[in-house]
Amino acid sequence: MLSPFIVKEGVWNRLRGWVSVMGMIVVLVALFTIETAMAQERKNFSIPDDLAAQLKVKVAYNDNEVFFRFEWPSEPKGYYHDYLHFEGGKWVKTPGSSIGSHPLKLYEDRVSFLLDDGSVRYFNSAGGYITIHERMRFLSNQSPKGEVKNHPHLGVKKGKSDVRKYNPETRKSGRWEDVVSESELKRLKKNGVFLDLWMWRAHRGNPIGAVDDLWIHEYRNGDKGKSAYTTNWDNKKNQPKFMFDSEKTGFHALKWDDVINHKLSQKDFYFLSYKIAKPFDPNHNWKEGDTLPYRILRQPEGSRADIKGSGLWKDGSWRVEMRRLLNTGHDDDKQLHDQRRYTIAFAIHKNYTGSRWHHVSFPMSLGMGVDADIVARKFPGEPPPWDKIPWTRLTLFYPGQVTWEWLIGSEHAGAAEVVNGHACAGCHTAELMGKYSVEHETRDNLLGRWKMTAISGFIFVIGLAVAGVIAARRSN
Amino acid sequence: METAKALHTITVEMTTGMLVLSTLAILILTWQACFSGETTGKYREAFDGIALFGALIGTVLLILAIVTGYRQWPIEAFMSGTIAKNKIFAGYMALAFWGAFLAVRLSAGKPLWNRKGLSLLSMFLALGGFLSIVFTASIGGTLAGKPSGFEEVARVFVETRETFVLPLGLNILLIVIAVAAPVFVFFWSDKRSKR
Numbered sequence: 001m002l003s004p005f006i007v008k009e010g011v012w013n014r015l016r017g018w019v020s021v022m023g024m025i026v027v028l029v030a031l032f033t034i035e036t037a038m039a040q041e042r043k044n045f046s047i048p049d050d051l052a053a054q055l056k057v058k059v060a061y062n063d064n065e066v067f068f069r070f071e072w073p074s075e076p077k078g079y080y081h082d083y084l085h086f087e088g089g090k091w092v093k094t095p096g097s098s099i100g101s102h103p104l105k106l107y108e109d110r111v112s113f114l115l116d117d118g119s120v121r122y123f124n125s126a127g128g129y130i131t132i133h134e135r136m137r138f139l140s141n142q143s144p145k146g147e148v149k150n151h152p153h154l155g156v157k158k159g160k161s162d163v164r165k166y167n168p169e170t171r172k173s174g175r176w177e178d179v180v181s182e183s184e185l186k187r188l189k190k191n192g193v194f195l196d197l198w199m200w201r202a203h204r205g206n207p208i209g210a211v212d213d214l215w216i217h218e219y220r221n222g223d224k225g226k227s228a229y230t231t232n233w234d235n236k237k238n239q240p241k242f243m244f245d246s247e248k249t250g251f252h253a254l255k256w257d258d259v260i261n262h263k264l265s266q267k268d269f270y271f272l273s274y275k276i277a278k279p280f281d282p283n284h285n286w287k288e289g290d291t292l293p294y295r296i297l298r299q300p301e302g303s304r305a306d307i308k309g310s311g312l313w314k315d316g317s318w319r320v321e322m323r324r325l326l327n328t329g330h331d332d333d334k335q336l337h338d339q340r341r342y343t344i345a346f347a348i349h350k351n352y353t354g355s356r357w358h359h360v361s362f363p364m365s366l367g368m369g370v371d372a373d374i375v376a377r378k379f380p381g382e383p384p385p386w387d388k389i390p391w392t393r394l395t396l397f398y399p400g401q402v403t404w405e406w407l408i409g410s411e412h413a414g415a416a417e418v419v420n421g422h423a424c425a426g427c428h429t430a431e432l433m434g435k436y437s438v439e440h441e442t443r444d445n446l447l448g449r450w451k452m453t454a455i456s457g458f459i460f461v462i463g464l465a466v467a468g469v470i471a472a473r474r475s476n
Numbered sequence: 477m478e479t480a481k482a483l484h485t486i487t488v489e490m491t492t493g494m495l496v497l498s499t500l501a502i503l504i505l506t507w508q509a510c511f512s513g514e515t516t517g518k519y520r521e522a523f524d525g526i527a528l529f530g531a532l533i534g535t536v537l538l539i540l541a542i543v544t545g546y547r548q549w550p551i552e553a554f555m556s557g558t559i560a561k562n563k564i565f566a567g568y569m570a571l572a573f574w575g576a577f578l579a580v581r582l583s584a585g586k587p588l589w590n591r592k593g594l595s596l597l598s599m600f601l602a603l604g605g606f607l608s609i610v611f612t613a614s615i616g617g618t619l620a621g622k623p624s625g626f627e628e629v630a631r632v633f634v635e636t637r638e639t640f641v642l643p644l645g646l647n648i649l650l651i652v653i654a655v656a657a658p659v660f661v662f663f664w665s666d667k668r669s670k671r
Contacts, residue, residue: 410550410552410553411550411552411553411555411556412553412556413549413553413554413556413557413560413619415553427621432637435558435637435638436558436637439558439638439639440556443556446639446641447555447561447639449639449641450561450565450639450640450641452641452644452647453565453640453641453642453647454564454565454568454569456642456646456647456648456650456651456654457565457569457572457642457650458568458569458572459650459651459654460650460651460653460654461569461572461573461575461576461601461604461654462572462576462654463651463653463654463655463656463657463658464576464597464600464601464653464654464657465575465576465577465579465580465601466657466658467597467657467658467660467661468576468579468580468583468584468594468597468598468601468661469579469580469583470658470661470662470665471584471591471593471594471597471661471665472580472583472584472585472588472594473583474661474665475584475587475591475594475665
């Protein structure tokens with residue numbers, strides 16, 4: 001009865017070699033299919049070449065003002081940013097903030113820092129990580145614009161279309177949507193539960209000596225007043241608003257070749273400001289390659305104008321100085337006092353990157369004349385005696401897409417330590433953080449490849465064991 | 477949690493001790509099989525006993541160490557931690573190597589050490605298991621927040637702070653070897669027996 005299903009020994013002997021080969025082919029095809037499926041495209045994904053960066057800092061203050069000095073290597077010229085060029089009879093805008101490095105190398109360098117006086121929970125242990133949350137803009141899982149626009153607070157009230165840095169204390173849960181009530185937001189701000197953000201921009205501020213003044217609360221807000229830049233584009237007329245005033249600059253427009261090939265020095269007009277601009281003339285004889293900056297600089301006003309600064313790019317490094325009143329009198333700033341200690345966390349953008357493609361530091365203590373990671377030295381008058389103040393050297397790292405929710409969630413082995421206020425730097429070094437960030441960012445693909453490696457390693461050893469057992473049995 | 481930690485530490489220490497003992501015995505037995513030509517004797521009996529006993533107890537303890545290890549963190553934390561994944565990988569490889577050695581030894585019996593080929597295979601499996609167990613134990617301290625310093629030695633050979641993965645080609649090669657080795661041995665021994 002069963003005879004049709006029984007393969008004769010002779011037939012099996014002839015076929016077993018082919019069966020083995022076919023088996024191997026099936027395994028190879030399966031592996032290839034699995035690997036291809038795992039290497040799927042991810043949104044907003046780009047890993048920088050340099051996972052670490054160096055930054056030097058000095059801080060000084062007198063009776064009225066605080067002064068910061070920074071220096072960091074940044075090989076390419078990073079003071080070009082957003083342009084409009086005349087091409088095929090119309091004005092074409094260069095891409096804005098890009099995924100990773102800007103494709104045309106037209107995105108400004110920046111140095112920025114978050115500052116707190118001890119009011120914001122976890123900032124002194126986890127630093128800027130507390131401001132990074134799931135579904136923020138430029139993360140792989142970012143919320144769609146429509147979702148944010150319909151949000152009663154961020155969209156309807158504030159007119160925003162993306163989720164940016166925020167303090168988790170402004171949310172009822174780990175979701176960006178769960179903003180606390182307006183009265184609670186006001187109470188938190190009144191109690192100083194927000195972070196001050198100082199941001200020096202190589203293009204959108206530096207040419208006119210302005211430094212952007214922002215604050216992190218339920219969103220990354222600008223301080224009250226007027227920023228140092230606005231857009232040079234008239235949406236209704238579909239043309240630039242301003243052009244260069246040739247009486248002041250000697251030309252109406254830049255040359256695209258000079259911009260795209262970074263031929264302009266910092267002494268040249270690579271930027272546009274109201275002082276050197278006049279209203280755009282559409283009847284001017286515009287030629288192919290004429291170029292105008294997409295941003296126009298203006299004198300900032302109000303609390304937004306609190307910080308002054310300047311930076312010079314020389315010999316492949318930026319040297320930047322910032323200054324601000326110790327006490328600005330504005331409720332969207334952190335006021336600084338002699339003999340007090342603060343928490344500060346730095347970031348730099350280089351290599352034509354924007355948004356999250358920056359390098360950040362662990363949080364550090366800043367002592368105003370008191371012992372700390374960075375000691376601000378008091379001096380009389382001005383300028384500060386910089387030569388007498390030693391540099392504090394910091395290693396910054398690429399932070400990837402690690403969010404606050406991940407850090408305190410079950411996937412992070414150190415979650416309990418983070419919740420207990422244990423510093424990130426207590427378990428990790430800045431030198432390795434970039435690697436960990438990349439591991440985290442690529443974890444889905446990596447986990448699949450790791451499982452495949454483990455399985456093939458396991459099969460390899462089992463194969464050897466089977467061979468050994470066969471040999472042993474045959475010899476017995 | 478503290479009990480689980482202590483239990484894990486104890487099982488790891490005992491596992492390492494047992495398997496180191498077994499490895500040493502296997503190295504001596506292989507050396508005898510390949511170079512000294514000695515095929516009998518009470519020392520040889522004793523070393524075989526040590527190798528088998530150490531591997532048996534060590535493997536049982538290794539399973540216990542893996543079980544108690546999993547109690548330290550949630551599984552998702554293991555799967556997202558770089559060092560943790562490497563530790564799991566090395567732990568399972570150690571289990572595979574020692575399991576393989578036991579299978580070969582129990583199939584062949586004491587005459588295993590009379591055959592150079594099987595002795596060398598046993599030594600390879602034991603060394604693989606030994607290195608895997610040393611690797612996994614050396615990075616365990618880092619995970620527990622008490623680095624032993626051995627991890628830095630391990631990092632000379634393998635970057636423990638990056639998830640260990642092999643390129644697809646190498647994975648395929650390992651599987652091909654795994655399939656080819658038994659087939660080859662089967663045909664080769666078949667031909668030998670026919671002769």
